[in-house]
Amino acid sequence: MSAAIIAQVAIGGLLMGLVYALVAAGLSLIFGLMDVVNFAHGELLMLAMYATLTLHQAIGLDPLVQLPLVAMLLFGVGVAIYRGLIARALGIRFNTGMAQVFVTFGLSIFLVGTAQLVFGSDFRAITDGVLSNQTLALGKIVLPLSQVAAGLVCLLAFAALVLISRTEFGRALEATREDRDAVALIGIDRDKVFSIGWGIGAATVGIAGVMLANFYYISPTVGANFALIAYVTVALGGFGSLLGALIAGVLVGLVEAMTALFIDPSLKQVGIFAIYVMVLMVRPRGLFGRL
Amino acid sequence: MSAAEKPNAIIRRRRRELVVGAVLLLALALLPLPIDNVYLRGLMVLMLLYAGLSQGWNILGGYCGQISLGHAVYFGIGAYTSAMLFTTLGIPSTLGMFAGGALAALAALLVGWPCFRLSGHYYAIATLVVSMMVLLLMTNWDFVNAAMGITIPFRAESWIQLQFRVAVLPFHYVMLAYAAVAWLIAWVVEGSRWGFIWRAVKDDVTAAQSLAVRVFPSKMAAAAISGGITGVGGALYTQYVGFIDSESGFGLPLSVLIALPAVVGGVGTLWGPFLGAAVLIPVQQLTVAWLGSAGNGIDLMIYGALIMSLALLRPQGLVSLFGVRSQAGGDVTVGEEVVGETAEAEVVDNA
């Protein structure tokens, strides 16, 4: 096996890892904010992918152009989910933890069913976008342009997230996370912070979804796969840590690619799971997490 | 008369539960006799199976408070153990199911050992990841026939092997026995030292520790019992259907269906899983058969909407409609006395 192939697979894994990192960042943001794990996170990704597909086929908009549109759409969906479901779940005094878990769980099942109804179960793909079927060659290494673009866009989105965290809103977010109850005393509208937090969390997943739609298959169940990887990534990086999500995401992408190459493609996720188990045993709160 | 001389509320409630349980058992034993419809009998078999499975889940998820979203692991381990023992060594399933249960209990301890350190949501995710991991491994492991699964060859009609050529009725009684035993185990455990400790830990860990309660062993005990019951159910299911593969043994939909009856019916109660199974299984079977058969997704939409509505509107479960108090109410996430009192007002309303 030549060094070029190994390098190619490694870089490919890295690029995918950046996508994973962005998906994980959205999840981590929401969890870090309000201790709610969004079990419908994968389905938000799936929604974004279908939105991209629909807009592409209906109006002919290229996925790249759709980025801001779909991001805003998903932002709205995130806020709607918070207002309609999560806010209510948080208000339940009985067995709060369970209500939160099952409400997003039910949502994920509902969304998969809706997608099946509206789009059918067949696998779809975007094959005629600006980025489709193009490659980038770096010496002996050949990479699909769509994947390179995905990695870059996700990295940029990540940078944007970091920037947001430095703004006043970002600090309000941080303050709310630190002490949910005290922030009302300093004039922070907790409900608004939560809404926007959900919006941003969903929007980040939306961006990842748009870029994925360029080269990944689209189906109602595509979210489940990414969700699982997102959980592992966030657990590995530490819930509530952006930096952790980035490092963990890249690591996960790399391990997945290497496992596929050196062991067996159908077992590529085993490598990821093995890491997860190791992290569980050795450092349950993840690399950068606050338990 | 001092407090020690009259039977207190605990004793009275326990006796009541046993009486109701016995009556229910009798009713369920007689129920299928006048109903000669194969489909309906099959439906009842499934309802009883899931009642037992969910009761097993309830011990860990409801009474002990650790929500497992990957309970299919234990089901699958029980199923495969029993199936493999029969197909490779000829050991009848009435023995194999106990081996399956034991291995499943062991697996539950293995999973619990690192995972019980994690709080609430982290734990749920960990159970999810573990079950997905096992699913992946089992789908690729040739020793257990990988994705093709194991078929139980029919040898002869036998109660020892739990095989019956056509009749569904014997399995009704098998599953009824299973559900009844699961119920009984839950009844015993709920009123035992473990039951008290689990509730105390859920209400206030610090106070519990000041009373010498060791949290970790109590959770391990819950895990082992829960896993064991689920594992036996898996073995029985395999005998009923005659086949097991990785998806039907370890899949996520199965994990959801094991947890859901308890959540829908009333988590942390004796009757919740039964009520939940009685409602959910027919709904699930019917929606899949009538609406979802074309894969059009409506069944999932109904299913998902049902879960969301119940989680938000009736978190105490359907048993609260009958005035049964859940034991899971101690979950107070913020603050101390004040919040606790409000939460209890909610629960007591339904007492």
Add this chain to the structure above:
Amino acid sequence: MLDATGVGPPEVDPIVPDPILQVRSVSKSFGSVTANVDVTFDVARGEILGLIGPNGAGKSTLFNSIAGAETPDSGEILLEGTRISGLGAVACTQLGIGRTFQVVRSFNSMTVLENVMVGAFARVTRVHPAMARALEVIEFCGLGGQVDAPAHALTPSGKRRLEVARALATEPRLLLLDEMLTGLTPSEAQAGMQLVRAVRARGITIIMVEHVMEVLLPLIDRAVVLHLGRKLSEGSPQAMVRNPEVIRAYLGDRYVA
């Protein structure tokens, strides 16, 4: 370690005859905040000791260290010759230390009987003995008429009795009471003091933490006064009240119960 009379040879020279608890040079800080500095005193078997001092004196931290909820940075605490500092709350309770909480921590989803049974389960494993033991303790603490009442429905003084009952069910040799009499009406406080005396009459040594001295004076045999993390003085309650240093420590922090 323990001979037939249940008394072990103290490994540390006692300050009082027949001590049940020995606190030796205990210090504890939380970051830059010093809570206890070099605190040393003994608790005699069967006495009611008051641990008093104004707010911020370090009483709670010391209390928690004795109960096992905190570990001292230095020094040690011995229960009948056995070192208990650093063992944790569960071990300390098993060795015979019971405690209540300043802010009552009832198991709100459970009844009075169930609450106390949790304590009883520290000593027995089977339900019926635990139930019997709990019922006896409940009767002793004056909650006999509310056996099946939900814990959250009790009056504040009832809840404090429940705390005591629960801790008693673990069969402690030493009972730590955290501000048990604070904020009670005079008649409730009287009833509370009666209960404390009854507990001592059962042979249990008691340490009571209070920051209002007046409440404790008629009840305690001796007092240890803490101020700004250090032991300021110890002795009879009458001597403490007349001690100029103690008075000065309190003047700047007058607190009405």
